[in-house]
Amino acid sequence: MAEDICHNITTVSNRIQKACQRAGRNPDEVQLIAVSKLKPLEDIKRAFKCGQLHFGENRAKELQDKMADYEEESLQWHMVGNLQTNKIKYMVDRVNWIHSIEKKKYLREIEKRASRIDRIINTLIQINISGEDQKSGCTAEDVPDILEYAQGLKHVRVRGLMGMATYVGPDEAEQVRPQFQQLREIRDQLRTYEADSVQLDELSMGMTNDMEVAIEEGATMVRVGRAIFGERNY
Numbered sequence: 001m002a003e004d005i006c007h008n009i010t011t012v013s014n015r016i017q018k019a020c021q022r023a024g025r026n027p028d029e030v031q032l033i034a035v036s037k038l039k040p041l042e043d044i045k046r047a048f049k050c051g052q053l054h055f056g057e058n059r060a061k062e063l064q065d066k067m068a069d070y071e072e073e074s075l076q077w078h079m080v081g082n083l084q085t086n087k088i089k090y091m092v093d094r095v096n097w098i099h100s101i102e103k104k105k106y107l108r109e110i111e112k113r114a115s116r117i118d119r120i121i122n123t124l125i126q127i128n129i130s131g132e133d134q135k136s137g138c139t140a141e142d143v144p145d146i147l148e149y150a151q152g153l154k155h156v157r158v159r160g161l162m163g164m165a166t167y168v169g170p171d172e173a174e175q176v177r178p179q180f181q182q183l184r185e186i187r188d189q190l191r192t193y194e195a196d197s198v199q200l201d202e203l204s205m206g207m208t209n210d211m212e213v214a215i216e217e218g219a220t221m222v223r224v225g226r227a228i229f230g231e232r233n234y
C-alpha cells in the first residue's frame with residue numbers, strides 16, 4: 001500500500017522531461033494532471049504537499065466531495081470522466097477544467113450555471129480517437145457545430161481537445177501513436193473556429209502507459225493516475 005507519492009511524482013516528471021527532450025519541446029508546455037479517482041483524500045493531500053497542483057477525477061460525486069473537503073486555492077480540479085447534464089450543477093462552483101465535452105447541451109448547461117456565479121470554466125472537447133464503442137467522445141465531424149455554439153458563450157472557454165487512446169500495455173505505447181497524431185491533426189484543422197471563447201492550444205492526451213508517445217505527438221496535458229498513486233482496486 002505504502003506508495004511513495006512524492007517519489008512517484010518525481011519519476012513521472014522525469015519521464016515527461018525526457019520525452020520533451022526527445023521531441024525538442026519545453027517541459028513547461030506539458031501539465032501533469034494527477035488522476036486521483038478512487039484514491040482517498042489523504043493521497044491528494046500528500047501529492048499537493050509535494051507541489052502537485054492539478055488533480056483529475058472521473059466521477060461527479062467523488063469530485064464534488066473531494067472539492068468540498070479540500071479547500072486549497074491554488075489547487076486546480078479537472079473533471080476527466082463522462083458527464084451528465086444533471087451533474088454539472090454540482091461541479092461548476094469549484095471545478096477549473098472539464099475535459100469531457102461531447103455535446104452542445106453540456107456547454108449550454110455549464111454556461112447557464114457558471115453565469116449565475118460569474119465564473120468562467122475551461123473546457124476541452126473529447127474526441128473518441130480509439131473508435132471503441134465503450135469509450136466516450138464525439139467524432140471530428142461533430143466538433144465544428146459545437147465550436148460555433150461555443151463562440152457565443154461568455155462563461156465557457158473551449159481550450160482544446162481531449163482523447164483517450166486504446167488501452168495498451170507499458171511496452172506497446174507505440175501502437176497508439178497514430179491515434180494521438182490524429183487528435184493533433186483534427187485540432188490543427190479546427191483552428192479556423194477560434195474566437196474569444198474558443199482557443200485550441202491544449203491537447204489532453206497520454207496516461208501512465210502511453211504518456212511519452214503522447215508528448216512526442218504534442219500533448220500539453222497528460223492525465224496520470226497509476227504511476228503516481230499506484231494501482232486502483234475497482
Ligand SMILES: *Cc1c(COP(=O)(O)O)cnc(C)c1O
Nearest residue numbers: 035058080207208223224225226
Ligand atoms: C483513469 C484515467 C486516467 C489515468 O489512467 P492511468 O492509466 O491510471 O494513468 C486518465 N484519463 C482518464 C479519463 C481516466 O479515466
